[in-house]
Amino acid sequence: DTAVSQTPKYLVTQMGNDKSIKCEQNLGHDTMYWYKQDSKKFLKIMFSYNNKELIINETVPNRFSPKSPDKAHLNLHINSLELGDSAVYFCASSQDRNEQYFGPGTRLTVT
């Protein structure tokens, strides 16, 4: 069984569009995260959610908004996509300060 899943795996879209990436975890974890991996493979935290509350937001443009319908899901909505948003986005989850489990990633290409 997949612990952390993301859809879609690949997303190609044009500048200015609005898109969403979905993430689900079946581990019963209480915290979920979104990380961005840029073209240089540098990984940086974007958001984390604990019990449906946003607890950090690292200088991410407000075009990006996380939405958590329940504890097992943390979706990422992106408005007015820009070329610089092209990256791989990883969802992750953890229980407290323990190991973070990562999803397979969503490769976003903005043309």
Next chain:
Amino acid sequence: AQRVTQPEKLLSVFKGAPVELKCNYSYSGSPELFWYVQYSRQRLQLLLRHISRESIKGFTADLNKGETSFHLKKPFAQEEDSAMYYCALLNQAGTALIFGKGTTLSVSS
């Protein structure tokens, strides 16, 4: 400031050679450090965390507070070890991982 530094972007070794992937950190207090591995186009997987002191796939890492280092070592590299390795630090609040820039390990025969 909380920071992780991996000074080597690429490390190339021959099969059977020893490997050491360097990681230095900056942190106030007792750090919680991890090594994650990412095989080609796959998800990140936890390789080690310092508090468990386990050896996974022959890799070990020791926390050296005096040198603020958490280097990853393996005595005999295998071709299947070729991957991107990230050193990561749990931030003070315990709410996110701070990653180094990663080191690509390439093992050739």
